[in-house]
Amino acid sequence: MTSIMTNSAAMAALATLRSINSDMEMTQNRVSSGYRVETAADNAAYWSIATTMRSDNKALSTVQDALGLGAAKVDVAYTGMNSAIDVISEIKAKLVAAREPGVDKTKIDKELTELKNQLVSISESASFSGENWLNNVGTVAAGTKEIVGGFNRDVNGLVSITTLSVNVTSTTLISAGNEALGILTKDINADALDPNATGTARNYYLIDADGTAATAGSGTAITLAATTTDAQVDDMIRAVDSMLTQMTDAASNLGAVNKRVSMQEDFVANLMDSIDSGIGRLVDADMNEESTRLKALQTQQQLGIQSLSIANTNSENILQLFR
Secondary structure, three states: OOOOOOHHHHHHHHHHHHHHHHHHHHHHHHHOOOOOOOOOOOOOHHHHHHHHHHHHHHHHHHHHHHHHHHHHHHHHHHHHHHHHHHHEEEEEHHHHHHOOOOOOHHHHHHHHHHHHHHHHHHHHHOOEEOOOOEEEEOOOOOOOOEEEEEEEEEOOOOOEEEEEEEHHHHOOOOOOHHHHHHHOOOOEEEEHHOOOOOOOEEEEEEEOOOOOOOOOOOOOEEEOOOOOOHHHHHHHHHHHHHHHHHHHHHHHHHHHHHHHHHHHHHHHHHHHHHHHHHHHHHHHOOHHHHHHHHHHHHHHHHHHHHHHHHHHHHHHHHHHHHH
């Protein structure tokens, strides 16, 4: 039946055109934004996952910055410790030279004084961002310093922070507030290091950090005078060698932490890339697919418009019957 009141063909063509326009609008949004899932309305589950993981990636970016700061602190401490080891080795060599008969011990002592000043300078200069792991000005042990190393989310969605610990107490070279806490300022019992120990403590220290004769204990300063005996020089050599051993251990620990920080930095960078890739698989639009779909929809739109035009024209044909 042909009716001039209801044009079923035009209505069908119009409905089809509306559907095509809606699909085209969605495709154009995907092409312009680059996202297949841009809002929660597109896909609530994928949008929620992507939003959470993007937030976690921002946290990991901050972790990267923290690792960089921690690496800088470790590098500065290691550099200072390594330089101090070189100076201590030189002091040890000077003391061995003082053991030679006929050597002017007072001249060697002047060299020792300058080397001690260099150790103080190294200890005070090894500072980064207000932290110095070689020089302790407090009266208590420096304790353990922590470096933020990771941001974790478990299967229940609970988050936690991973930290890398550094025992700064073992790296303290000079401690003015409590000289017993510094490798170079505390008393070292040379008798305990003597193969022929007598059982009577013979304590020595290298640097008097508080500038007074009173140190942490009853130790004797490692200095040379014309009256210094060979036995005393031997004890000083043993004490300095013990300091060198402790400093070498501390430098090894710093080196191990430095390697761990470097590995963690690489891991965090790779993890962030993997998360970005995973988010992309969930919400990114396939531009090849979308551009092809857009071209097809444009063609369908043109055909829909033409079909609607034909449907509207059919009603006009009824006028021919009245002529």
